[in-house]
Amino acid sequence: MSVDLRDIGVTLAGRSVLQGVSAHLAEGRVGIVGRNGSGKTTLARVIAGLIAPDSGTARIGGIDMARNRRAALASVGLIFQNPDHQIIFPTVLEEIAFGLTQQGRRPGEAEAAAQAMLDRFSKGHWAGAATHSLSQGQKQLLCLMAVLAMRPGVVVMDEPFSGLDIPTRMQLMRYLGGIAAQVVMVTHDPGQLRGFDRILWLDQGQLVADGPPGEVLPRFEAQMLDWGRLDDLADLTD
Numbered sequence: 001m002s003v004d005l006r007d008i009g010v011t012l013a014g015r016s017v018l019q020g021v022s023a024h025l026a027e028g029r030v031g032i033v034g035r036n037g038s039g040k041t042t043l044a045r046v047i048a049g050l051i052a053p054d055s056g057t058a059r060i061g062g063i064d065m066a067r068n069r070r071a072a073l074a075s076v077g078l079i080f081q082n083p084d085h086q087i088i089f090p091t092v093l094e095e096i097a098f099g100l101t102q103q104g105r106r107p108g109e110a111e112a113a114a115q116a117m118l119d120r121f122s123k124g125h126w127a128g129a130a131t132h133s134l135s136q137g138q139k140q141l142l143c144l145m146a147v148l149a150m151r152p153g154v155v156v157m158d159e160p161f162s163g164l165d166i167p168t169r170m171q172l173m174r175y176l177g178g179i180a181a182q183v184v185m186v187t188h189d190p191g192q193l194r195g196f197d198r199i200l201w202l203d204q205g206q207l208v209a210d211g212p213p214g215e216v217l218p219r220f221e222a223q224m225l226d227w228g229r230l231d232d233l234a235d236l237t238d
C-alpha cells in the first residue's frame with residue numbers, strides 16, 4: 001500500500017489549514033508530528049478520505065480518492081482521536097462485528113472474527129459489555145480492535161495511545177509492529193515513533209521536515225523544548 005499526496009491544500013471555515021503538502025508515502029510506518037493546531041488531524045482526515053482537499057490530489061494504493069472514493073475508502077481505516085466519535089453500537093462485539101459485515105462477511109462469521117480479535121488482546125470477556133460503560137482508554141482500545149479486525153491496507157491513527165495504560169500501550173505497539181498494514185500515526189510523543197521509517201513534521205499547515213526519525217525527531221524535540229522554555233504563552237499561540 002502507499003499514500004500519495006500531491007500539493008494538498010485545505011481551507012476550513014475560511015482559514016487555510018494545510019498548504020502545499022506533498023509526500024509519497026510507501027514506508028510501512030509513518031509518523032506525523034507538529035504543534036497543536038499545525039494541521040496533523042486535518043492531514044490524517046484527508047488521508048482517510050473524511051475531508052476532500054480543496055486543492056491537490058490524495059491517492060491510496062494508486063486510487064484517486066476524488067475519482068473513486070468507495071474503492072479508496074475500502075483500503076483505509078481511521079482511528080479517531082476521540083473514541084466517542086467512532087463508537088455507535090450498544091455492545092462491544094456488535095461494534096467490532098459491524099465493520100466486518102459491511103465488508104460482506106456473514107453475521108456468524110463476523111462475530112467469530114470479532115471474538116478472535118478480543119481474545120487476541122485478552123479481552124474476550126468484553127464481548128457482551130455495554131460500550132457506554134467502558135472507560136475512555138477501554139473505548140480507545142475497542143476502536144483500535146474494530147479497525148484492525150477489518151485488516152485495512154492503511155491504518156491512520158490520531159493519538160491512539162493517549163488514554164491507554166502502559167501494559168495495553170506496549171501490547172498494542174507490539175501488535176502494530178507485526179501487522180502487514182501501512183501505519184500512519186499522529187502523535188505528540190516522539191517515544192511512540194521508535195522503529196518508524198519516516199516522519200512528517202507539520203508546522204502551520206506546511207511540511208517543514210520529512211525524513212527518517214533519526215534526522216527529523218532530534219530537530220523537532222529541540223525546537224519544541226526551545227518553545228517550551230518561553231515564559232510568555234502568547235508566543236506559543238498562532
Ligand SMILES: Nc1ncnc2c1ncn2[C@@H]1O[C@H](COP(=O)(O)OP(=O)(O)OP(=O)(O)O)[C@@H](O)[C@H]1O
Nearest residue numbers: 012013015017034035036037038039040041042043
Ligand atoms: N472544522 C474546522 N473548522 C474550522 N477550523 C478548523 C476545523 N478543524 C480544524 N480547524 C483548524 O485547523 C487548524 C489545524 O487543526 P488540526 O486539528 O488539524 O491540528 P492538529 O495539529 O491535529 O492539532 P492538535 O495537536 O491540537 O490535535 C487549527 O487551527 C484548527 O483550529
